[in-house]
């Protein structure tokens with residue numbers, strides 16, 4: 026296939042193959058990514074009639090739509106996040122359904138339990154929307170699969186070459202060593218991790234290397250239940266809020282969402298050491314700004330080499346980049362002769378420094394709101 | 403180098419003083435003395451001068467990491483630190499070498515000085531390919547002259563004391579002056595004979611509690627010595643056996659930083675210890691503390707700075723005369739000795755006996771307190787005339803009575819990125835108050851918010867930027883902050899017509915709307931109160 030002309034960010038898309046006055050299978054609207062041919066949205070941020078959801082994080086799954094479609098693996102956590110009675114249908118990975126004549130299937134994204142890439146095919150043209158994804162295997166969800174396509178809509182949360190992840194076993198070994206050292210010093214270990222996904226991955230990661238009992242914040246515990254019911258093996262955990270007053274927390278590991286950092290809820294665990302498991306912890310300043318004792322660089326998003334390798338493996342001739350460091354990724358691809366565009370997403374914070382957007386936006390929307398309040402003391 | 407990098411990581415990872423001391427002490431015990439000597443040098447703030455310019459380093463790193471310049475810039479911007487950005491961008495090292503710190507410094511780093519550009523480049527590439535992770539970061543920091551660890555000299559002294567069993571005061575003394583980072587110097591730090599250090603030792607400082615109750619609860623005013631509380635640096639001057647030692651309250655030895663004080667101290671009789679406040683002072687009056695900060699910030703003190711910001715010691719107390727410890731004598735007696743000791747005129751140019759507030763009863767004290775600002779004082783000190791000079795902070799014999807800061811509610815109108823580790827966050831803010839329906843900027847403030855508030859505010863700023871002028875953003879005038887400041891004066895140079903001193907943020911008033919902010923008239927009335 027001949028290379029399309031080099032494009033600069035913001036240039037209009039070149040005309041697609043001539044057909045029925047429609048160039049784009051998916052287009053961005055003020056409600057989210059929209060497929061006009063099938064009349065459905067992917068991860069809309071406003072209520073719509075028909076929503077296909079990549080995964081249950083707060084910046085992708087918004088309540089209020091009339092119908093939801095997600096992966097079978099992700100149904101339970103999505104229901105927890107959207108609240109009781111949400112009209113959710115689910116489908117197995119790889120199984121095709123037809124929406125308004127458009128062929129839609131979901132494929133593992135390896136990001137969190139049930140996370141999916143959405144493959145959309147219409148009149149021979151194939152688009153894949155990645156949602157959030159990572160390629161390193163994760164015991165808490167089905168591993169990422171490459172899906173060949175003409176147009177690939179990719180995230181770029183960590184789309185800079187400074188972001189390269191160490192193998193996760195090294196990170197888990199560091200976490201286990203930190204916990205052990207805290208136990209030996211008579212302290213509790215408080216590990217901040219996003220309540221949905223990261224928390225469970227970290228728990229699975231310390232399985233077999235425990236230095237003591239594990240307790241969780243309510244927002245985490247409720248999702249642990251969903252994960253266990255979904256067949257994911259996690260070490261035993263207790264809900265910190267139901268422990269008796271005046272209990273000695275020395276030697277325990279407490280897993281809590283980052284929003285609990287600096288809150289009065291932590292006081293009862295003193296003395297303790299704090300740490301944050303997040304891709305942002307790759308940067309020293311990001312850890313120091315939060316006044317944390319430790320930062321463990323562990324992300325559920327692709328790093329720079331995996332991002333580029335994945336784009337390459339999809340065989341896509343057009344790449345739309347969303348979420349995070351869009352402009353640098355687009356420019357990199359343009360300079361390599363690929364057609365690439367930045368696509369606006371809901372989280373409009375500028376991708377400078379450490380965007381407070383993406384990963385943080387995963388917290389504090391729906392899950393565990395009530396439990397958070399309960400535990401506020 | 404691995405061991406030193408690990409020590410750096412340990413110090414960087416903890417905010418607990420005791421853990422920092424333990425980590426350093428362990429290192430000093432385990433490391434080879436030649437390596438430990440360099441570690442002491444760097445931890446105590448010693449820095450090699452910058453050997454290679456940032457531009458050059460960046461170019462070599464781009465080529466080595468195979469990233470184009472624009473992507474290097476983006477990455478640097480996201481990290482906010484050149485040494486770190488380079489070490490993150492360079493390819494990972496599978497198996498690093500482990501040469502000792504001494505070798506890295508003496509044979510590799512110092513050899514770069516004056517070498518040709520090609521030699522420097524080859525040496526840097528070789529180092530980058532040998533060093534992994536934190537070691538590479540530490541190396542880059544040393545090369546760029548920006549190596550900094552979050553420990554004070556005082557902490558290093560405590561760690562050395564712990565590692566060697568030698569008393570802290572002795573270690574501090576031995577580290578002062580022209581300490582050379584050699585194995586012999588390091589061994590000398592732990593020598594058992596301590597006679598060399600005894601003469602330098604200051605007394606523990608006696609400190610005051612803030613006064614919370616009415617003056618009347620203190621009993622009769624006649625029992626109290628009242629003086630100004632100066633806004634300088636509390637210090638003890640030790641003159642023994644022909645040598646001078648100037649110690650701050652943080653027990654940092656700063657004799658070299660105040661040559662004019664050291665010179666005048668030579669006129670004091672042997673066996674004298676004074677307690678006072680280092681103050682920037684010219685033409686018989688104090689200069690703003692900011693002037694002193696300007697001087698402290700300089701690594702080398704030029705003649706110009708010494709002339710612009712001369713320093714005196716405002717002397718509160720005398721603790722030793724003729725080698726005799728006077729601390730158990732009553733305040734009144736020490737004060738009399740102090741006045742006599744400093745009566746000689748050559749001494750009085752640099753040693754100013756702390757002026758007293760006098761009069762009958764408490765009324766003059768109250769009056770003095772309300773005029774403290776006009777004197778550039780922070781408030782008053784009240785000391786019982788019959789009290790000994792104690793140790794540490796105790797309730798009863800000494801009280802400090804500080805003036806309240808001025809406060810105003812203002813609206814944030816501009817924001818700007820900070821420096822150093824805050825380079826990727828908007829941390830410098832400009833605030834405005836209302837003037838006839840318009841907001842006029844009147845103060846800039848950088849401090850007072852928690853790290854968490856800074857992050858939340860930064861996110862808000864990014865979403866609510868109206869315009870960008872270079873690094874400065876104008877933002878929607880929606881966020882209200884309570885500011886505190888120490889002084890307020892008319893200023894034709896400012897658009898608002900006023901200038902405030904030491905503005906800082908007291909709290910983020912999320913409960914207030916912009917229309918609730920103060921007006922310029924309110925500020926003018928504060929000025930009128932003076």
Ligand SMILES: [Zn+2]
Nearest residue numbers: 082136157387
């Ligand atoms: Zn996500």
Ligand SMILES: [Zn+2]
Nearest residue numbers: 082084157383
């Ligand atoms: Zn996301």
